[in-house]
Amino acid sequence: MHIEPGVVDGAKILLSYATAAAAFGLAAKLVHVSLREEGGVLPFICRSVLTTGLVFSFFEILPHHPVGVSEVHLILGSTLFLMFGAGAASIGLAAGLLIQGLFFAPFDLPQYGMNVTTLLVPLWGIALLARRIIPAKTAYVDVKYAQAFLLSASYQGGIVVWVAFWALYGHGFTVENFAEISSFGIAYMSVVLIEPVIDLAVLAAAKAFSQWTRGALFTRRLHQAA
Numbered sequence: 001m002h003i004e005p006g007v008v009d010g011a012k013i014l015l016s017y018a019t020a021a022a023a024f025g026l027a028a029k030l031v032h033v034s035l036r037e038e039g040g041v042l043p044f045i046c047r048s049v050l051t052t053g054l055v056f057s058f059f060e061i062l063p064h065h066p067v068g069v070s071e072v073h074l075i076l077g078s079t080l081f082l083m084f085g086a087g088a089a090s091i092g093l094a095a096g097l098l099i100q101g102l103f104f105a106p107f108d109l110p111q112y113g114m115n116v117t118t119l120l121v122p123l124w125g126i127a128l129l130a131r132r133i134i135p136a137k138t139a140y141v142d143v144k145y146a147q148a149f150l151l152s153a154s155y156q157g158g159i160v161v162w163v164a165f166w167a168l169y170g171h172g173f174t175v176e177n178f179a180e181i182s183s184f185g186i187a188y189m190s191v192v193l194i195e196p197v198i199d200l201a202v203l204a205a206a207k208a209f210s211q212w213t214r215g216a217l218f219t220r221r222l223h224q225a226a
Contacts, residue, residue: 002071003111003118003163008170015169016113023120027090030127034087034219043216047084050217051092052099054080059100068184069167069177074191075159077123078151079199082140083206085219086127093119114166122158126151136226140219141207148196148203156192160185 008016035044055075064073080089094116101108108115133147134140164181171177206213206222214223 002073002105002108003114003166004066004069004071005107005111006170007069008111008114008166012170013110013113016111016117016166019117019121020113023117023124024094026124027087027094027120030090030124031087033127034085038085038087038220040216044088046217047088047219048091048095051080051084051088052095053092055092055096056099059096060104065187067187068180068182070163070184070188072184072187072191074194075119076195076198077119077155078126078148078195079202081123081126081130081151081155082143082148082199082203083218083222085221086123088219090120090123093123114162118159118162118166121162122155125158126155129154139225140222141203141210143200143203145196145200148199149192152195152199153189153192156189156195160188163188 031044035041038044058075059073062074064071066072075093077089077093080092084092097115097119098112101112130151133150134143163184167177167181203222206218210223
């Protein structure tokens, strides 16, 4: 979902600074909730370091292809949320993206505000959605396919909406721009077919090896009801 250089440039890029600030504000709320509900700053830091390393690996190691106005990545945002909690996932997404830009893709740094907004706002959305569709008595390891699908589809759908917004904001409502946005959206939503299966496989492994996944390195909700 990296916005390609040149999609938004000049004075227009100032809007991305404002949306990034708002996205960081939402992330701060997720961090506050995680610390309040999970307890312990050090365990939270450990989870955040883990998610940062994972996000960086997702961007650098997993296959990614430029399509239309952006790139198709397997970000596994809902997986990070279910395993580590929304607060640590938000830190990992923002920090992993920044590290990648600083050390491996400096040409992406001008687009950082757009990209971090595109990642964090949908994460905040699925954190709210999870509270509605996953009963409080259900641990995340017992999430069903339909619930995992809704979380993944909402996260990926949010990314597509934000990418479309940036493309329309930068290049306007032209036929060519709509075609590129459509090609990206179709390609990216194919991730929805894969990610829920990955979510359930990872959760099944966490349940099978609960002696290693019960503890401070994972969200408490992974094995415990709210």
